[in-house]
Amino acid sequence: MLFRRRDSAPVARERLQVLLAHERAMVGGTDLVSVLQEEILAVIGKHVKLDRDKVQIKLDRGDPVSTLEIDVEVPSLLRAAAFGGG
């Protein structure tokens, strides 16, 4: 208990390092994750009509990797494919 309680400062240090690395990148205008997010949505938008309400984006800025999860609801895709095939 006594030893477990000491471990909060290293946690704080690690959280700050990850956060600040991402924030400094963002100030320079090169936040890769944001760029990816915009461009992926633009590409999808070229092929199907995107309803922004039906897009859920989840992000976890980490070290060494970040994860970007884009959940797009595309109701008309199957029908569009069927028409295309026929």
Added chain:
Amino acid sequence: MMAQVVVVTSGKGGVGKTTSTAALGAALAQGGESVVVVDFDVGLRNLDLVMGAERRVVFDLINVVQGDAKLPQALIRDKRLENLALLPASQTRDKEALTPEGVERVIGELREKFDWIICDSPAGIERGATMAMHHADAAVVVTNAEVSSVRDSDRIIGLLDSKTAKAENGQKMPKHLLLTRYDAARAMRGEMLKTEDVLEILSIPLLGIIPESQEVLRASNLGSPVTLSNPASAPARAYAEAAKRLKGEQIQISIPAARRISFIGKLFGRGAVA
């Protein structure tokens, strides 16, 4: 239940607004209420860090105010409590992006989704602070027992009674005093303003007294509201009681006692809980 919009404000910085927003929000959620904590400190957000959600911010309050994102896309659900959510502030924009109409619309949408909307005000008395308080149904005034903090709280009370939608409609704004960073030993030695003096000067009812504690620092290191990181600790219990009073429960206020930490107590780590 009608949704309650509560602003956590103080005028002065560093008195514990963000800590208190996180802890009160979490305590209400732990009691089963559905809660959103909203960061109004545009440009210098920190509530995300204290809530431990800093890695997961995609959209923010400004994006929603300006219509670039929908509210559900910007809300971050807490990983520990499913009935607790965060609406983060923008880190890159400035306060001018907060328009009164936009804020009113967002608060209206939040009222439909949550029982409690706890707004963390930025320090100061300018746009960010007045925007945070404008639609409040009640205010928690965070104050330290120290002259400059009490003076700034008095100033904020004046704004709550004049610049809010409630005030403009001729209604009274319910205000609650939350005395934070209370050091019982220093109070006993007469080095801090007495609680009754602060109450007399500000003349608003007391919501709670939160003792100064290393548990608060530990909680922010871990990115967890103190009521979640150590519910048995003195500040967590004080926040949990304050949250119940906010709900209207009548609970007697306990004034933190100066505790002499014995050598034995230290040995067994009891000092850490105090």
